[in-house]
Amino acid sequence: MVDTDYRDLRENGFVTLPRLVAGAELRRLHGAVDRLKELARERTVSSGDFVLEAAGIGGWAAWQQGARALTGVLRSADRIHEHVPEFDAVQRSLDLAGGPVAGAVGSAGRLVNAFLWAKPPVVGSGKPWHQDIAFAPPQFGAEDNGIVTIWIALEPATEHNGCLEFIPGSHLLGLFPHTGDRERLPGEAPLDAAVEPHVADRHLPPVPARTVPLEPGSAVMFDGMVLHRSAPNTTTAQPRTAVSFVYQVPRPSWTRWKPATTDTAGV
Template structure:
């Protein structure tokens, strides 16, 4: 099945070897610079979220708690911090050769992320749908998003590869429980819970599919598909960079 059909029916499609050796080295250099920028950090910021022992990076961020020095969980707006990422995306054929043919429409890069799971410390990203976190007014201009998630390290079952409920993007948005992210001038919550889909609301007619990836390979997925990544229990890190493209309404 080709990527267009896979994305439409399953909600995700694997792109083996998307990044060649040269592009993968450039992506690794971007990651290294982000890690260097975070090396002395012990508290999360709006863009740089650090892991914390026991409670996980997202909860520690919302509590304003001390995290493990330099242990990144995620970085948002990577293309703002490292503008060279836009050129790397173009050299990999994003969006023109991969995303737009699948989406069937021109697309706009709206965010990029480093998703890092440090060895034995990387926390779970619970079941969710990306479009559930679209900011207010987003759907006035955009119909959906498509994400391309590129593995920097081997993504395995043991270190927290992505998992999807195939076809779940066709069922619309499910209710998410937990506290919304509170940043800026808003007060921190005493007991925040990372937003997620309650287990009872998860799709009942299909089983989740794990998607292990080699470095340089990618998975492209619909903004409404239900997905997660498990904690990293392995001895090696699991890092990836994702490119989020918005589809016009």
């Protein structure tokens, strides 16, 4: 990994980490993803920690509506470090918590979750504008703690196949209102029509979004308060696969845990 100036994280809410993973460690992550996909190979409906993609309505909506999805085609997976311990072994080997996270916020983070973010060609659905901290459970203590995520591309992430987009500086403005349906709990009835939680356009700060294309092994590290999204995969043959590791840290001094004001013209 090249030397990184972490001021971008503090000032913009995100910073790229070129060539974070390479060689044997990158191969280990690919192998772990293969094992994760094998766990979902026979699934036809999203459940538990595995969300399958669905043509037309997207994986999240199909999951909430209880609709049949594309057999074994993962859109995302939660707690991947528990399903396939190799993910945890790799993040420990890379010392992500004590390296990039500590370098950015001043103290080592504690791994609280890890995700697979698969976006297959043609049917890969997008993710609307949101802040990760808005989905932290009450016991997380978001008033005192923050989140730093390291999102690692395992295949090229481009503007065509759905790389991440950020609104620079939005992490400084507080918590934005999120509208939509919460994820239904196990045993709850499916929803007739599901709207993924998101920040509506009228609440977005008037700042141009910035796309962050990444090569395999490169990453972007971002604050849990920064607004971000990803577009659908519009390619016919370019999958976009990534994994992310989420770390709890003491609330960074540059962020605030309170509703954002409606006047954001000064950003």
